[in-house]
Amino acid sequence: MIRILIVEDEVPISDLLKITLSGEGYSCVCAYDGLKASEILAKEQFDLVLLDVMLPGIDGFELMEYIRSIDTPVIFITAKSAVADRVRGLKLGAEDYIVKPFEILELLARVEGVLRRHGKLDDTIPIGGLTINAKSMVVLRDGIEIPLTKKEYEILLLFARNPGIVLYKSQIYERVWGDDYPDSTRTVELHVQRMKKKVGWQDMIKPVFALGYRLEVSP
Amino acid sequence: MSYRPKLAVIMVLVIAVSFGIGGGALITASFEASLEEQINAALDDHENLRERIWLICSIAGADTQSLSQLELGRMQGLSVHGTDGTILLDIVPECLNTGLLPVPEQNACVYVQREDAYGYGLLIRSLLIWEDTTFDILVRYDMSSCYAARRIQIELFRKIYAVVIGIGILTALIISWSMTRKLKRISHTARAIQQGDLSARSGVDGQDEFGLLSQDFDAMAESLQSSINRIQSEMARQEAFMGAFAHELKTPMTAIIGYGDLLRRDNLRDETRLMAAEYIVSEGKRLERLSHKLLELLLLQNEEIQMAEQSLPDMIADVQAMVAPLMEERGIVFHCRCDSGTVCLEPDLIRALLYNLLDNAMKAIDADGVITLFCERSDTACRFVVSDNGRGMSLKDLENITEAFYRADKARSRKQGGAGLGLTLCREIIRIHQGELHFSSIPGQGTTVTVTIPARRDTE
Numbered sequence: 001m002i003r004i005l006i007v008e009d010e011v012p013i014s015d016l017l018k019i020t021l022s023g024e025g026y027s028c029v030c031a032y033d034g035l036k037a038s039e040i041l042a043k044e045q046f047d048l049v050l051l052d053v054m055l056p057g058i059d060g061f062e063l064m065e066y067i068r069s070i071d072t073p074v075i076f077i078t079a080k081s082a083v084a085d086r087v088r089g090l091k092l093g094a095e096d097y098i099v100k101p102f103e104i105l106e107l108l109a110r111v112e113g114v115l116r117r118h119g120k121l122d123d124t125i126p127i128g129g130l131t132i133n134a135k136s137m138v139v140l141r142d143g144i145e146i147p148l149t150k151k152e153y154e155i156l157l158l159f160a161r162n163p164g165i166v167l168y169k170s171q172i173y174e175r176v177w178g179d180d181y182p183d184s185t186r187t188v189e190l191h192v193q194r195m196k197k198k199v200g201w202q203d204m205i206k207p208v209f210a211l212g213y214r215l216e217v218s219p
Numbered sequence: 220m221s222y223r224p225k226l227a228v229i230m231v232l233v234i235a236v237s238f239g240i241g242g243g244a245l246i247t248a249s250f251e252a253s254l255e256e257q258i259n260a261a262l263d264d265h266e267n268l269r270e271r272i273w274l275i276c277s278i279a280g281a282d283t284q285s286l287s288q289l290e291l292g293r294m295q296g297l298s299v300h301g302t303d304g305t306i307l308l309d310i311v312p313e314c315l316n317t318g319l320l321p322v323p324e325q326n327a328c329v330y331v332q333r334e335d336a337y338g339y340g341l342l343i344r345s346l347l348i349w350e351d352t353t354f355d356i357l358v359r360y361d362m363s364s365c366y367a368a369r370r371i372q373i374e375l376f377r378k379i380y381a382v383v384i385g386i387g388i389l390t391a392l393i394i395s396w397s398m399t400r401k402l403k404r405i406s407h408t409a410r411a412i413q414q415g416d417l418s419a420r421s422g423v424d425g426q427d428e429f430g431l432l433s434q435d436f437d438a439m440a441e442s443l444q445s446s447i448n449r450i451q452s453e454m455a456r457q458e459a460f461m462g463a464f465a466h467e468l469k470t471p472m473t474a475i476i477g478y479g480d481l482l483r484r485d486n487l488r489d490e491t492r493l494m495a496a497e498y499i500v501s502e503g504k505r506l507e508r509l510s511h512k513l514l515e516l517l518l519l520q521n522e523e524i525q526m527a528e529q530s531l532p533d534m535i536a537d538v539q540a541m542v543a544p545l546m547e548e549r550g551i552v553f554h555c556r557c558d559s560g561t562v563c564l565e566p567d568l569i570r571a572l573l574y575n576l577l578d579n580a581m582k583a584i585d586a587d588g589v590i591t592l593f594c595e596r597s598d599t600a601c602r603f604v605v606s607d608n609g610r611g612m613s614l615k616d617l618e619n620i621t622e623a624f625y626r627a628d629k630a631r632s633r634k635q636g637g638a639g640l641g642l643t644l645c646r647e648i649i650r651i652h653q654g655e656l657h658f659s660s661i662p663g664q665g666t667t668v669t670v671t672i673p674a675r676r677d678t679e
Contacts, residue, residue, distance in 0.1 A: 012474035015498070016481065101469060101473035101476040102473065102476075104481060
């Protein structure tokens, strides 16, 4: 099981991260200040550290220097959207960053991305009769490749990573198009329809009210 | 044209003109005096000559031979003619020219000055009657020495003039330089300030106009610098406040958005769902508290505060009534002592101030708490002292506690529902009352807060 250390002094946010990541099957440990985090890191092995920058005791940047020495990937969380802070974090060897406030899909995608880059996650996702290779971006059904556009592939991946969960159209749009959701657009519907047809998931992706979709796969 | 060369040129011109006119007048006057003297001498000599001719004629007869014993003496040329045209005597006749002079009256003489190849000369002509003969006498005197003297004088004057003008130019430059040097320094300083060096000063000494200008200028720069520094530090504080404020906002925002996002994923257990809802409510309340405190702070900064004489014991009784139940609830012993008298203040604000300080004291206490509130009234000031036997703070915390959103113990402050603005609010209230705020604290033993405000206010 993948082990993640959450270093965050705000209890509500720390809990939020823990609930979210545990729900995805990660094992989480929380530390509420820098000193405690370094003690835990000295004793235990982790696959990923989520690190808040503003910490009492030892601050996030100092802690990052220490974590670099034990070669564990770091995603830092910062309330400051200041570019200088992000640059400093990345220069110190962080893999990625998340700016508060964040959405759960974004958090999960970044966590997965970093874990995959470090080979901690399997590159292939077997789901609903498909085999998705996240590294080569190839989708296979019974060994035969299904040709998809980039947007279709990204939507497919989003569903594959969040099975059984409602994905709102606005979320899909924001994740895949990377933009704010426009008020009236059928782009998401059209892409989802086409993707469903191509991979043969007509029965498995179900609309939830008029708001979004859910991928239902038998376990 | 800048002031410096202008000043120098004017000074040099004045010297040149006045010295030139003065020198010229002097030379002319001296020349004219010496010329007149020479003419008079020549006329005297001429008179002598006439007497001598008369004497010679009386002794030796009026003929050429007897007259030839006359000598030129100071004369350049001499001719004696008879009126009938007979030439009796002609010495150096070529320098004489009868035509220039009219025929004079008897026993009188006429003269004229003339310049020719023989130099400057004075021609004198007169008629001399001896028995029945009339002599026409024409003589010439050399006046060159007079002119030569003038030329020498002019020559000398030119040299002196050149030297004087040279000295004049030098003096003018030095004076104008020394005067404008001070102005230049002030102007340099102004430019330095314009380019951002606010600490530049001209520093010209002296009690003259330039010195005074420099002092005034420096005083202006001084006050300018201090106001700019004040504005800059104010801006830095504002910026720090905005940064801290953004951070304060981000945390509850992140929690609310995150938990809301979590709730709309529909694979949650009931337990988690409840927890998420709980967090959304509590973080929302935190935001509400924050906005409330912020509003209070804003009102303090904008509103006109009306101060009035207020009975001290009455006000303290109010505060005591407000906090006593809370103290009892937590098992804290509360001592309160208050001097009698009145103080000029805004009662609501001071009540809020005391409430905030007492609230902080309560929050600092873990167990067996004792809190005291003293209120002392002296002739000039009123002092409020709040002390507790709680956790106390380190020196570093003491320096920062009135900064917005600073918390000595972040985790605890959250639990107790602090917005991180209480002491910022207190500081503002004290500023409005022109008072002072002082903290002393020993970690583990307690904190004492002293607020001093002036008892009377000058009615402006």
